[in-house]
Amino acid sequence: MKQELLDYLRCPRCAADSVPLGVSVVERRDGEVLAGHLTCPAGHAFPIDQGVPDFVEPAGGAVSDVYNIMWAAQARQVYVGREDEFRHKFQVFAHLPGPLEMYFSDKVVLDAGCGEGRFTWLASHLGARQVVAVDYSREALARAKAGTGNPPNCSFVRADIMRLPFRRVFDYVISLGVLHHTPSTAAAYRSVVRHLKPAGYVTIFVYGRWTLPLVIWPLRCLTLKMDSSRVLRFCDDWGFGYESAHRRRLPLGRFLRTLGRLDVLGMGRVTFEGLTTPYLREHSVDEVHRWFRETGVELISCTRLVSASGRRSG
Ligand SMILES: C[S@@+](CC[C@H](N)C(=O)[O-])C[C@H]1O[C@@H](n2cnc3c(N)ncnc32)[C@H](O)[C@@H]1O
Ligand SMILES: [Zn+2]
Structure with missing residues (x-):
């Protein structure tokens, strides 16, 4: 975490601009806090892990x-x-x-x-x-x-x-x-x-409005009920659009991917995210x-x- 960031932060639980966060450092490298905690005067604490403060x-x-x-x-x-x-x-x-x-x-x-x-x-x-x-x-x-x-x-x-x-x-x-x-x-x-x-x-x-391919809505009825890793395998196998790091497509999947490139039925725009994100509007x-x-x-x-x-x- 860089020092400059402290000037922009406030405690999200107290949610008042006048409540600054202080930092306690466990590990620092090249001027960045890699590990430690951010705390507010009311005692709310947020970890810093690998240089990234975590407020979730x-x-x-x-x-x-x-x-x-x-x-x-x-x-x-x-x-x-x-x-x-x-x-x-x-x-x-x-x-x-x-x-x-x-x-x-x-x-x-x-x-x-x-x-x-x-x-x-x-x-x-x-x-x-x-x-x-x-x-x-x-x-x-x-x-x-x-x-x-x-x-x-x-x-x-x-x-x-x-x-x-x-x-x-x-x-x-x-x-x-x-x-x-x-x-x-x-x-x-x-x-x-x-x-x-x-x-x-x-x-x-x-x-x-109407920019997502229509086919995504019936597909989501299925995929939202599935485990996300299974949906990912499904996307890999059947060639649904995302730039996979794995590329283990079935032969029919390669064919569908080609159709996707031509955007038949808007399939080229059906993505893993579109199939799994809980909210899509x-x-x-x-x-x-x-x-x-x-x-x-x-x-x-x-x-x-x-x-x-x-x-x-x-
Ligand atoms: C489609 S990606 C867009 C990423 C980037 N803006 C871009 O266009 O390349 C959506 C990103 O939003 C993040 N996201 C979705 N809901 C969020 C939330 N409530 N709070 C923080 N991040 C969120 C996801 O983790 C994901 O990385
Ligand atoms: Zn607080």
Whole structure:
């Protein structure tokens, strides 16, 4: 854990900005706290494990298991040194006016639901002062740390985005492909945007109406009843779309994978995550407009898919 992070944190149980967290160090290396505890004056304590402070309550860990399995199964991505190769992947920001650097450079950025850190890396690469990458999957955070190369301007935090341990310190909040996987997308949006400073920017991506392949809904009726590791084997064998690190497809699975590439029945967009995540929702542009309006965020731009950005009133 980097020292800078302490300035942004507050106790999520006391949930008052004036309650700072103190750190007790068990192991420190290269200026980072690798092991120790964060504690608040009321005595709430949160462990720091392998440099990552952990704010997830023990009972809250179960849902993240699906994501631990998902991230562990995927081929690893390393971003460092592959800037040009990955830059084109960041279409999700294409609707923003002006150069992307403008939103990140020298800014304090929250990447809520960072996954393996592709946007954390982008923010870091575009000159953010500090990027705080949050996820509740340990596997995701380990990959994000490794994939970004853990640069000095990135911090990693294990937390549930519904209960974030931060003060209102962020110039830019991004949450891409995450909010629609929580019990309430609108509540999750409000939870992340709460930490945005006045005049700060926010960008979210949620599935637009009718953008998920229809075949996913009947499949989910089956797969949500199955153990996630079995679903993973099913995806491997039958060629459902994710970049598997295992690649042990049955011959028919290879054929289906080819159909998937051609997107027959939208099969190329049926993913392990889509089949196993307990929450999966699509949203209309109108809904997103309403969430922005209700939180005092002025809409800058919104696509049908839905990628949307706005700016909080000053
Ligand atoms: C589809 S991935 C998106 C990752 C990343 N934003 C990207 O686009 O590459 C969704 C991520 O959100 C995380 N996530 C889902 N619900 C969460 C929650 N309530 N709190 C924290 N992380 C969550 C999952 O662990 C997963 O890594
Ligand atoms: Zn406390």
